[in-house]
Amino acid sequence: MNTTKYMIIIKGEIKTRDVKYLEQDDASHKMNVTFNNRKTYSYTLDNVEFLENPKFLDPRKYHLSKDGKNFFSVEAIYEFVGKNATYIHVCFKNNVERDYYKSQLDIQESYLNKKDAANVFDYIKETSKLSNLKNESNGEQLLPKKFKKISFLRSDVALTKYLNPKSLKESIDGEYMPIFPFGCNNSQYVAVKRAMENQISVIQGPPGTGKTQTILNIIANILIQGKTVQVVSNNNSATENVFEKLSSSKYNLGFIVATLGKSDNKTNFINNQKTNYPDFTSWKSDDIQDDFMQQVQEKSKKLKTVFDKQERLAQLNQELNRLKIERKYFNEYLNETNVTVDYTKYKRSMKSNKWMKLWQECQSIS
Known part of the structure; x- marks a missing residue:
């Protein structure tokens, strides 16, 4: 039986490689199936499907995985459509063939x-x-x-x-509340939050502005979701800087990093693996995980409120300093021109018509 052209389904199970041949008995309305062991069994027609004319999926354009494990060395993929299910026949380069229910596989088509x-x-x-x-x-x-x-x-x-x-989605569903185990300022808070909420995020800044610290916080937010993260750069010094920060005595987290990249780094990483890792038993408690994360999110919101107030205060201080400078030069101008102004006439509650009168007086002075 040519498994790349035909597929036989008996009672919902793939039996192509077990069947030697089959023959339909019109008189009894049954299918006589002879297996490779030369035994023949009769099935009702509803229990036997003979599928042909499969759709060919180019393995260069489709990737397969099962239970999170990717398929490698795939030579050909054939898709058979049955009455109640779709089936996939996979040919590997080492002359191995496998059959799967399509529902078992994750099939990714190349964009x-x-x-x-x-x-x-x-x-x-x-x-x-x-x-x-x-x-x-x-x-x-x-x-x-x-x-x-x-x-x-x-x-x-x-x-x-x-x-x-x-x-491109503008952001993920809902608002993400980040964590900051490595500390942050307002701009770093915004950078991490946007990085976690968007599919693409660009963070830039001159040396010393805390980009590495921002990267560490992004890593922490990814890890807390049970995911892994890859840090890449066109030079080794940038990635080494991240590793050195994690490995420092302040954090002692270098063991969570696999320093890869060039072949020498990979070799050193494998050869220097140790078995005496820290005791992780106190790192996580499933009993308080939900409550803990809720507390973290609440504190994250409060932290953003504090940052917003600090930023607003800084803006007001800048405005105040500019006004002080303006008043200084204004007083110097009055002294030079021997013009006197009675400030008691102009109060904060002054109505708009009086402000207009003041503006006209200033225009006449100039």
Whole structure:
């Protein structure tokens, strides 16, 4: 039985590789199925499906995974549609074949299958050749080399948002209340919150403005959701800076980081693994987790309120300083011109017509 052309379903189970041949008995309205062990059994026609003409899925354009584990070395994918379910036949490069219910698999279609997205991606690849980012050892351009390796693109990665900006969500559902175990100021608070609420976020600033501290807080917010995070850079010093901060005696969190990248880093990481990790039993308690997170969110809201008030106070102080300077120069002007002003005539509760009269007097003086 050619498993890439046909699929046999008996009582809802995939039996293609077990069947030698089958024959329909019109008189009894049954299907006689002979298995590879030469035994023959009769089934009602409703219990047997003979599927053919499958749809071919190019493995370069589709990626498969099952229970969170990705399939590798896939040579061909065939989709068979039955009466009650859809089935997938997968051929691997080591001559191994497997059958699955489609509902068992996570099938991701490459976003590059879309013509418009593919055109934009080709344009980005061409413009990447103008980049001056080069390999320090051999001078090879980095971006064109990386783009050349991309043949498949998931629809949920950041790059797809650049290929189709209309698909970019403005923010996640609801308001995210961040945590700040590494401390923060108002601008860092806003940066972390926006990074967690949006699919793409750009944070920039000169040296010493707390970008590394912001990165550490973003990492903490990702980890608390049970996710992993990858920190990448075009140079090692930037990622090493993050690792050094986490590894410092103040935090002692270097063990949560896998320093990878170039082959030497990977080798050193594997060879220097230790088994004496800290005791994690006191790190998390499921009993108080919900209450704890609610308390953190409430404190995060209060923290933002404090930051807003501090920022408003700073703005008012700046306005006050400007007014003091203006008054200083105004008094100097009055002394130079021998003009006297009776301030008792002008009070805060003065009506608009009196303010207009004051403005006219000032105009006449000038």
